[in-house]
Amino acid sequence: MISFHPNFADLQRFSAGNCETAMALMISAHVDMCPQCQQDCIEIQAELAKELFSPQTVIEPLDSQYLDMVSKITELPIVDNLESIANNATIELDGKFFELPRALRKYAKNTGNWSRLVGKLWQAPVDLGDIGKANFIYMEKGGRVPEHTHKGTEMTLVIDGQYGDGIAEYDCGDFTLMNNRHKHLPHSEADDGCLVFTIVDQPLHFTAGIARLLNPFSHLFFK
Amino acid sequence: MEMVQDTMSNVWQKSHLFNAEKGSPSTWIFTIARNIRFDMLRKQRNRKEDLCSDDLWPILCEQTADVNEVSLDHQVSMDEIETMFQSLPEKQKLVIEAIYIDGKSQQEVADELSIPLGTVKSRARLGLQRLKEMVKDDD
Structure with a gap:
């Protein structure tokens, strides 16, 4: 069950088309998976539409330039069914197939090879173009990411399975936004492990044990 | 203006x-x-990546549901309504015609037909209900 959602202000910004692109992509993918946020967005859009079309503006008489534009528009052909490009709906790791939310399918083809990070942890980088870099991270059962905090923010969406991080337990569809106030240690005890999609804007900063040695290089792995 | x-x-x-x-x-x-504004802003910033608004908001465009709105697809033509109306029982037809077409008050209809006001109300209600069902089944 989904218990972690984007906060309402971010949903509003998303619905208005005003949030940062990386965030918009994450929220869009979450909304694909979350009926509750779908409903929220529908309501927010209806509100925004109401504001936009509220009759507070003075209606000026239509000038000829405007009428000219309208007549040009009405001469345009009707667009037939919009073609939709078929993207890969799944990504694969070791013979396991994971279905992606619609918003992320576009990036299946931009996903690099899986590499083993440490222990039971796998990573596949995703090139989001100008939006930045993302990663699919797969934790096998018992897999854990060393305890870390963030210099910037880390957005995570659970695509499949469950994991916990010492702060809470996360299920499929859960969206979390972490920043440098959060220190966490993600690990999965789910039988089928856990696949997450994550975008960080700065490398992770490891806070405990031997993993601290990774800090100088963490930009190589976790960004 | 372009937008x-x-x-x-x-x-x-x-x-x-x-x-x-x-x-x-x-x-x-x-x-x-x-969506157009989003795509324009990205274009202005010379974003070459092919992420576009349709990728971010497709479902929402399709799913925005407002139950109070009359569906255009389900609009029934006047002719069809006329046919449905004609198929109503005579007594209901008479009451509905007097109220909704001639614009008479329910009391006036009761007086004219020499029937109790309650009967006018129930005939109107039953008739409308029946029409509504016919319109619904028409899809």
Whole structure:
């Protein structure tokens, strides 16, 4: 069950088309998976539409330039069914197939090879173009990411399975936004492990044990 | 101005894709304008990546549902309503015609037909209910 959602202000910004692109992509993918946020967005859009079309503006008489534009528009052909490009709906790791939310399918083809990070942890980088870099991270059962905090923010969406991080337990569809106030240690005890999609804007900063040695290089792995 | 024109062009060219069952026209137009603005801003910043607004908000455009809105698809023509109306029982037809077509008050109808006001109300209600069911079944 989904218990972690984007906060309402971010949903509003998303619905208005005003949030940062990386965030918009994450929220869009979450909304694909979350009926509750779908409903929220529908309501927010209806509100925004109401504001936009509220009759507070003075209606000026239509000038000829405007009428000219309208007549040009009405001469345009009707667009037939919009073609939709078929993207890969799944990504694969070791013979396991994971279905992606619609918003992320576009990036299946931009996903690099899986590499083993440490222990039971796998990573596949995703090139989001100008939006930045993302990663699919797969934790096998018992897999854990060393305890870390963030210099910037880390957005995570659970695509499949469950994991916990010492702060809470996360299920499929859960969206979390972490920043440098959060220190966490993600690990999965789910039988089928856990696949997450994550975008960080700065490398992770490891806070405990031997993993601290990774800090100088963490930009190589976790960004 | 370009944004207005693009939005209106889109509304015009895609109007047949609009599904009133799934949302109000104003929300639909808002989402089109929002998407166009998003794509324009990205273009202005020379973003080459092919992420576009349709990738971010497709479902929402399709799913915006407003139950209070009358669906255009389900609109029934006047002729059809006329036929349905004619198929109502005579007594209900008479009452509905007097109230909704001639614009008489329920009391006037009761007086004219020399029947109790309660009977006028129930005939009107039953008749309308029946019409509503016929319209619904018509899809």
